[in-house]
Amino acid sequence: MxxxxxxxxxxxxxxxxxxxxxxxxxxxxxxPPPEPAAGLGAGEEAGAAALLRVAVRELCEFTAKAGDLDLRFTPSPTAQEGIAGHAVVVGRRGAGYLAEVPLRGRYHELQVSGRADGYDPAAGVLEEIKTHRGDLARLPDNHRRLHWAQLRIYGWLLCAERGLAGITLALVYFDIASQRETVFREQADAATLQAFFDEHCRRFIAWARQEAAHRAGRDAALAALxxxxxxxxxxxxxxxxxxxxxxxxxxxxxxxxxxxxxxxxxxxxxxxxxxxxxxxxxxxxxxxxxxxxxxxxxxxxxxxxxxxxxxxxxxxxIARDKACEHPDKACHGDSCPLARGFYDRLPAAREAALRTARLDRATLRQLAAAHGLCPYYLAQELCRWADVVxxxxxxxxxxxxxxxxxxxxxxxxxxxxxxxxxxxxxxxxxxxSAVLEPRDFDLARKLAPATLKTPLRQLQRQWSALAREHAEASHCVLAQPPAQLLDALQQAVAAVGEQLAEQPEGIAPELLRFHFDMLRFCRLAEDAGEHSFFDLEPRAAAGGRVQARVGLRNLLxxxxxxxxxxxxxxxxxxxxxxxxxxxxxxxxxxxxxxxxxxxxxxFRAGQLDVRVIADLSTRYQHRQRSLPGLVGLMAAQFARRPGNYLAFFSSHDYLRQAHEAFAAAWPQVPAWAQVPGMDEAARAAFLARFREGGRGIGFAVLGGAFGEGIDLPGERLVGAFIATLGLPQINPLNEEMRRRLQAMFGAGYDYAYLYPGLQKVVQAAGRVIRTPQDRGCVHLIDDRYWQPAVRGLLPAWWKVARCRAAEVGRPGSADAACGDGGSGG
Structure with a gap:
């Protein structure tokens, strides 16, 4: 072809x-018309250069950001809180007040546009509204400068559009907790605002032209691909x-x-x-x-x-915890050297980065180190300019x-x-989904300042009352949302938020982490519906108390x-x-x-020998009894065709039992096992043992790191043993999921148990055949695999045969031992 x-x-x-x-x-x-990303040509105007468009916010973020990276003024209001705060401020203004005023203007071929938050024509005041919580004095200066830059750009656009000689600019900060406004004003004449506008556009337009050229070159390269x-x-x-x-x-x-x-x-x-x-x-x-x-x-x-x-x-x-160079430091210039002066060094790093076509993890780290920047937040900035992320x-x-x-x-x-x-x-x-752990709360409460004792004590009371109410259950799904607990959580979130705003340095890391856990829980609870449910797992605690883990679980x-x-x-x-x-x-x-x-x-059916071992059961109550037959089956297949194999199990405990039994019975066969919590280096070492010409069996958990997403072609992997159907455990959470999915789709058991389990099986089996030249075997170890409903979920190209564990490896059994019937899957 x-x-x-x-x-x-x-x-x-x-x-x-x-x-x-x-x-x-x-x-x-x-x-206004859509505003493509800056630097993208948006067509030609008659007799003019290709028009470049940029939003006011984007322009100012590029030209006016300076100083430290500083995440201390958090948690910031949510988008919904910001919208609500804007609405409150606008609602306080007079009848002639104009909200969300669309504005646009030109600098050479650069068109700048956006929406000013509000304008009072009678008073001649243009407003930019910013929501916050807590002491405004803690807002970093570079944030204020950015806000003023946006307002001044809007000021010129309004003056130019309406022919104004000058205007009053008002920067309005609205505290969503106290509902108070703090207003800063300045008088500005049109000439000064135009000079400000021109200077920022001048600094941006070279970049925009560069980006337009990149976009044209990129598209030409892709067209010829x-x-x-x-x-x-x-x-x-x-x-x-x-x-x-x-x-x-x-x-x-x-x-x-x-x-x-x-x-x-x-x-x-x-x-x-x-x-x-x-x-x-x-x-x-x-x-x-x-x-x-x-x-x-x-x-x-x-x-x-x-x-x-x-x-x-x-x-x-990549994830922040994998990219962070100083995990013991906070993300602000007083703590982390890579946050200090971040935006001052960013332009040079950005220029260097975008001359590098492939910014993978290692390259980005080297680039960040060369410019003294945090690699994680540098990657966040570069997402604005990368074509493929x-x-x-x-x-x-x-x-x-x-x-x-x-x-x-x-x-x-x-x-x-x-x-x-x-x-x-x-x-x-x-x-x-979200979970609140009582041990995390206990630690946070012990480390909380005195000003937070009352709301946290109220939260403890409501939490303990809920736990006592369901103390007899080992795990239960709540029929209704825990309204009183949610109210107490909201009050605790607000109180900690105010404390953070006033004294951010006085908050223990454990309290801060639990604050964000509470915040996440409350926000998800606001959207709770038929797609989610609350659950409780009571536990006995010291002094005869009852505690409970509280969960909000999404099922859809x-x-x-x-x-x-x-x-x-x-x-x-x-x-x-x-x-x-x-x-x-x-x-x-x-x-x-x-x-x-x-x-x-x-692939052809002849490439993959798929056998259902129908005389073994891997159900929980049968696992101990299954081990001798399972170990004998694996040893017999290895003797029949020495090579590299993967053996998959439903849990780490079952894996450990099987690995120990196999190693004891067949010490001459190399065997290595996945363990909980393996890092990337340990996972790489596990996979490195699957080499061409190698021999041995790797023991792994189905659905884990080695069940999918790994490529072991040819002789690197010749077979797999799958000693489980991968079905999720039967517990109150999964049973509630089954009931609700039954009501929604009429197939609760299949949606909650069967389909997720068999997906893992097929993924794991897919490690064996990677190319049209590969040949291998898969042993599906459990009698349930022969059920029609299960076989119907296996790939259509498989030819599935049934046999007994003792027959695998028997002389003359390579074909005949499993020849008592087959299925196209």
Missing amino acids: SAAVGPALSAVAEPACGQHRPAEAASGQPA RFPHAEFRPGQRALAEAAYRAARDGRCLMAEATTGIGKTLGTLFPLLKAMPTQKLDRLFFLSAKTPGRQLALDALDQLGAQWSASRPRVLEH VCDYNYYFDAGALLHGLAQVREWRVALLVDEAHNLVERGRAMY PAPFLGPRLRGAHCAVLFSATLQPAHYHADLLGLPADHARITVESP
């Missing part, structure tokens, strides 16, 4: 659906064409394709090709785990070999996600690639994830295990018009 771009990829794209349209302002005035191999892998072209159509049509695509066909490259290539024709600003590659990010970076390297100077900028954004799911799907926020504010047209999308169900649930992430998917121009969710399709569509909130594709497997 030729690597030339096929018809579906080379066709001229049709106008895309689902383009963002800005909502009308609260004042009822029509919204060719597939990096002589041929597509079988099935890879069909996947690529479906992904391109999704980008062309502005749709969401759910794509199931067998592990090993090159899904990462097969989806990145067409979406990069679509960026110029669909005028896409950014491509976000979202992954659940580190190996997925690395596969994306490797695929981008393959594609990038074709590019010269003009190429997309690729950024890897490779990162974790949470940077787009979490409640306060950075990338989603940038896309909304800057009105980017974005494409999403969601890697191993079957993981998004559980990850989405986790993003919108669709109401939260669905809007994020619909907010993108297009989204491609891909995985080897997206069956049944309706399960993922229901739980993830896919749009009703989403497209689906199941790519035919390039």
